[in-house]
Amino acid sequence: MNSISRRKFLKISGFTIGAAAAVSTLSPMIKGANKFNKEKVKGIQKIPTYCDLCFWKCGAVAYLKDGELWKIEGNPEDPLSKGRLCPRGSGGIGAHSDPDRLRSPLIRTRNRGEEIWKEVTWDEALDYIAEKMNKIKTEYGPEAVAFFAHGIGGTFLKHTLNAYGTQNFAAPSFAQCRGPRDVGFELTFGEAIGSPERTDIENSKCLVLLGSHLGENMHNSQVQEFANAVQKDAAIIVVDPRFSVAASKAKYYLAIKPGTDIALLLAWMNVIVSEKLYDVDYINKFGFGFEQFAAEISQYTPEWAYPETGIDPELIRTTARVMSQYKPATLIHPGRHTTWYGDDSQRSRAVALLNALMGSWGRKGGFFFPTKFAVPGYPYPAYPEPIKPKVDNPDKKYPFASEEITTGIRDATITGKPYPIKSWFVYATNLIHALPNEDETIKAIQNLDLMVVVDVIPSEIAGWADVVLPESVYLERYDELHSSPFKEQFLGIRQPVIDAPGDQKPNWWIAKKLAEKLGLGNYYPWNNIEEYLDFRLKKIGLSLDELKKKGIVHGNKAPIYFEDGIAPEFGTPSGKIEFYSPQLAAAGFDPVPKYKRPDQPPAGYFRLLFGRAPVHTFSRTQSNRILMDMMEENEVWVNADIANRYGLKNAQHIRLKNQDGVVSNKIKVKITERIRTDCVYMVHGFGHNSKMLKSAFGKGASDAQLVTKYVTDPLMGGTGMNVNFVTFEMEA
Amino acid sequence: MARYGMVIDTKKCVGCMDCVVACKTENNVPEGHNRDWIVTVVNGKFPSVNLEIQSQRCNHCDNTPCVACCPTGASHIHEVGNVVLVEHNMCIGCKACLAACPYDARFINPEGYADKCTFCIHRVEKGELPACVSVCPTHCMYFGDLDDPNSEVSKLISSRKNHQLIPEAGTSPRIFYLT
Numbered sequence: 001m002n003s004i005s006r007r008k009f010l011k012i013s014g015f016t017i018g019a020a021a022a023v024s025t026l027s028p029m030i031k032g033a034n035k036f037n038k039e040k041v042k043g044i045q046k047i048p049t050y051c052d053l054c055f056w057k058c059g060a061v062a063y064l065k066d067g068e069l070w071k072i073e074g075n076p077e078d079p080l081s082k083g084r085l086c087p088r089g090s091g092g093i094g095a096h097s098d099p100d101r102l103r104s105p106l107i108r109t110r111n112r113g114e115e116i117w118k119e120v121t122w123d124e125a126l127d128y129i130a131e132k133m134n135k136i137k138t139e140y141g142p143e144a145v146a147f148f149a150h151g152i153g154g155t156f157l158k159h160t161l162n163a164y165g166t167q168n169f170a171a172p173s174f175a176q177c178r179g180p181r182d183v184g185f186e187l188t189f190g191e192a193i194g195s196p197e198r199t200d201i202e203n204s205k206c207l208v209l210l211g212s213h214l215g216e217n218m219h220n221s222q223v224q225e226f227a228n229a230v231q232k233d234a235a236i237i238v239v240d241p242r243f244s245v246a247a248s249k250a251k252y253y254l255a256i257k258p259g260t261d262i263a264l265l266l267a268w269m270n271v272i273v274s275e276k277l278y279d280v281d282y283i284n285k286f287g288f289g290f291e292q293f294a295a296e297i298s299q300y301t302p303e304w305a306y307p308e309t310g311i312d313p314e315l316i317r318t319t320a321r322v323m324s325q326y327k328p329a330t331l332i333h334p335g336r337h338t339t340w341y342g343d344d345s346q347r348s349r350a351v352a353l354l355n356a357l358m359g360s361w362g363r364k365g366g367f368f369f370p371t372k373f374a375v376p377g378y379p380y381p382a383y384p385e386p387i388k389p390k391v392d393n394p395d396k397k398y399p400f401a402s403e404e405i406t407t408g409i410r411d412a413t414i415t416g417k418p419y420p421i422k423s424w425f426v427y428a429t430n431l432i433h434a435l436p437n438e439d440e441t442i443k444a445i446q447n448l449d450l451m452v453v454v455d456v457i458p459s460e461i462a463g464w465a466d467v468v469l470p471e472s473v474y475l476e477r478y479d480e481l482h483s484s485p486f487k488e489q490f491l492g493i494r495q496p497v498i499d500a501p502g503d504q505k506p507n508w509w510i511a512k513k514l515a516e517k518l519g520l521g522n523y524y525p526w527n528n529i530e531e532y533l534d535f536r537l538k539k540i541g542l543s544l545d546e547l548k549k550k551g552i553v554h555g556n557k558a559p560i561y562f563e564d565g566i567a568p569e570f571g572t573p574s575g576k577i578e579f580y581s582p583q584l585a586a587a588g589f590d591p592v593p594k595y596k597r598p599d600q601p602p603a604g605y606f607r608l609l610f611g612r613a614p615v616h617t618f619s620r621t622q623s624n625r626i627l628m629d630m631m632e633e634n635e636v637w638v639n640a641d642i643a644n645r646y647g648l649k650n651a652q653h654i655r656l657k658n659q660d661g662v663v664s665n666k667i668k669v670k671i672t673e674r675i676r677t678d679c680v681y682m683v684h685g686f687g688h689n690s691k692m693l694k695s696a697f698g699k700g701a702s703d704a705q706l707v708t709k710y711v712t713d714p715l716m717g718g719t720g721m722n723v724n725f726v727t728f729e730m731e732a
Numbered sequence: 733m734a735r736y737g738m739v740i741d742t743k744k745c746v747g748c749m750d751c752v753v754a755c756k757t758e759n760n761v762p763e764g765h766n767r768d769w770i771v772t773v774v775n776g777k778f779p780s781v782n783l784e785i786q787s788q789r790c791n792h793c794d795n796t797p798c799v800a801c802c803p804t805g806a807s808h809i810h811e812v813g814n815v816v817l818v819e820h821n822m823c824i825g826c827k828a829c830l831a832a833c834p835y836d837a838r839f840i841n842p843e844g845y846a847d848k849c850t851f852c853i854h855r856v857e858k859g860e861l862p863a864c865v866s867v868c869p870t871h872c873m874y875f876g877d878l879d880d881p882n883s884e885v886s887k888l889i890s891s892r893k894n895h896q897l898i899p900e901a902g903t904s905p906r907i908f909y910l911t
Contacts, residue, residue, distance in 0.1 A: 070760075071754075071757035071758055072757070073866075073867070074867075084750075084866075084867055084868065084869045085750070085867065085869075086748065086750060087748050087749045087750040087753045090750055090753040090754045090757065091753045091756075214746075215746030215747070215748065216746070218869075223746065223748070223869050223870065224869050224870065224871075226746075226870075227746070227870030227871060227872065228871075230743060230744055231741075231743075231744055231871075243779065243781045243783075245746050245747060245783070245785070246746075247781075248781070248782060248783035249746075253779060255778070255779035614746070614747070614750075615748070615749050625763055626753060626756060627753075629763055629764065630749045630752060630753060631749075639778060672774065673774060673777055673778045674774060674778065674783075675778065676778065676779075677778075
């Protein structure tokens with residue numbers, strides 16, 4: 001256990017890679033001892049699993065050729081992929097062969113963030129963690145440990161931490177992503193959108209996208225259904241400051257001024273209500289507070305919205321009438337990443353209300369009622385009763401938060417209030433890129449007694465850890481069973497198809513070993529995950545062997561629309577669709593959404609917008625060599641007139657400086673006619689500065705680094721991040 | 733004898749590059765090279781813009797400058813489907829075909845031979861579709877026999893507005909883009 005510098009560590013890593021490669025090419029004898037492919041099968045083997053390149057969890061089939069990983073295809077039995085993976089999923093083998101992967105457990109030897117480590121054994125790493133956790137429990141109580149996770153792989157670590165006695169778990173997928181949308185729909189229909197989205201795009205006759213860039217945002221089933229809707233000549237209306245790929249498929253493109261979507265939504269509803277174009281029967285049956293809503297909406301004419309949005313009043317009228325023409329098969333898409341301006345749950349409520357006017361909730365071509373394959377859980381001992389309430393939202397400061405708030409835990413870690421947080425566990429989420437204002441994240445980390453990161457790659461957040469635990473990638477491990485709420489019931493399995501190349505371990509093993517070190521072994525009555533999975537599957541008349549062969553099994557048929565038997569029930573206080581929301585009024589918020597003009601960029605500055613590329617997921621895939629070959633850096637999109645005015649050249653490298661003086665990495669300029677003149681755009685996830693992430697280091701710029709400012713949604717604690725402005729720094 | 737060709741519906745294509753990734757893994761295309769690629773043609777002035785997204789690759793032309801110029805006979809027309817292929821063992825890496833191709837569809841594989849799209853003939857001969865066609869999440873690509881008037885590709889070409897790439901090069905390319 002020698003103390004080693006980063007340089008030396010990289011050299012050691014490099015040696016490990018070389019050694020692994022030598023084993024696979026030169027020594028079939030050793031390869032023959034392969035745990036998962038005991039007999040090195042000649043020819044082709046197909047092993048079903050489910051994908052982990054994003055959270056959609058598509059069913060996949062991995063192909064081995066002569067025992068080596070060859071390619072991955074979609075599983076035709078899978079309702080999410082329908083046999084076709086997205087480019088990230090197709091490039092999944094690059095996750096296994098990524099040369100920058102974490103390879104052995106690491107313990108920090110110098111200051112946090114300096115990325116200087118010693119390699120340790122799993123026993124040493126877990127003993128170190130358990131000792132610190134026991135100390136924290138004694139001094140502060142178990143609630144002082146918080147857990148940030150993304151994805152299904154966090155299930156077992158969460159179980160261990162629950163057994164330890166904390167419930168302070170949060171994911172950026174709520175307060176930095178889909179939270180406002182889910183809260184806006186809950187307040188209106190009494191139910192969230194969920195994931196995968198319950199949007200029936202393939203049966204929509206009119207699809208409205210507000211900033212939602214399907215096609216660039218590659219959520220597989222949605223993109224497949226979108227292409228289907230395009231083929232069927234659906235009336236597509238796209239609202240975006242950028243001429244997205246989706247905009248190029250639209251009948252109507254509304255080049256909206258950023259941040260003014262609520263004004264447009266109110267004007268659309270004004271037209272629909274004043275021209276009585278809504279679904280009268282539906283609203284008579286299911287609506288609550290429609291009269292108050294209609295009265296309030298009457299002031300928001302298209303002429304009122306025009307100076308705010310920049311959209312011609314006649315175009316607002318035309319598109320409102322087109323929507324009404326196809327109702328109830330008119331779907332105003334709720335979006336997913338909706339943390340934009342801090343009034344996002346109210347904007348999402350306006351989206352929900354527009355859908356309510358169309359009568360699309362519960363209807364074919366609108367929002368379906370998802371159905372889910374049920375498998376009984378494992379009979380674990382009860383978790384200890386928590387003594388302290390959750391830390392993230394004290395006194396219900398954000399009264400309509402329906403999940404835990406990451407930035408609430410961060411605040412508590414900085415202030416020590418309502419009680420101190422002394423340890424973070426971070427699983428598969430790069431908080432440095434996911435949370436706004438990285439200075440606050442780093443400040444919080446400095447207050448910790450223990451910071452543990454479990455991941456497959458050395459992301460920026462791993463660089464701040466005390467202990468880094470390397471996880472095997474999805475192709476090398478079992479995981480929790482997968483059944484998502486969707487149009488049909490299905491159950492999928494993830495199983496190992498190839499050995500991990502180093503000392504990486506699956507999350508279930510890490511969680512179980514840690515529990516044992518903490519004296520909580522009784523929470524893991526099973527010896528290994530095969531036993532756990534088989535136990536649960538036997539309860540429903542299946543077996544692990546059977547599911548391993550099929551990859552996916554289907555459940556019972558179930559109704560998903562009102563018209564085929566779903567009871568029209570709404571989980572709101574009134575039991576109806578709340579056009580006027582008494583619970584919002586009672587909490588001091590607008591019962592019908594109102595528009596407030598967002599702050600505008602100072603002269604010479606442009607609003608920073610960011611989004612997705614189809615070949616990358618967040619900041620997690622840039623070192624995957626296959627996906628890197630598709631896109632190795634991001635670009636800043638600049639309108640051609642603006643580029644001309646500032647003397648920018650296409651493909652020139654510049655830096656961006658934000659309103660707080662923060663300067664980005666170098667980024668390539670993309671001069672384009674596909675964006676407004678008051679904003680710039682970049683793909684999220686690039687601009688890595690983790691030294692261990694060698695191949696992605698310094699490629700492109702990070703939008704997250706420039707998001708120093710954010711506006712918190714007072715309803716639910718979401719962090720609006722489209723409120724930063726940047727200017728160009730020419731000396732690159 | 734069949735004459736294989738491809739039809740790509742640019743109205744449906746979102747340019748996600750799944751075709752590029754699938755080709756890369758199917759055919760083990762080396763890092764830094766691709767046998768197919770995406771080109772986005774932008775026309776107009778904001779906000780009146782239109783895009784045509786094209787998944788491009790070797791056009792498996794009827795008139796083949798790459799075959800005509802090959803000094804060794806490595807570049808040849810395959811007996812199945814008239815697909816243009818390179819016999820790796822016969823190729824000396826002279827790059828004459830790279831210069832002759834108007835589509836810039838070829839590259840020199842690090843192992844020394846001219847490399848390019850094969851229409852996944854190894855799959856097609858087993859009755860499967862090329863990897864790019866079979867993976868496409870938007871179902872925007874079609875593959876088949878252009879000489880068969882009843883094939884899906886022939887019907888699409890006769891029923892939908894379409895164009896080829898650089899027709900003026902006179903190579904009679906066999907990939908058609910629906911617009």
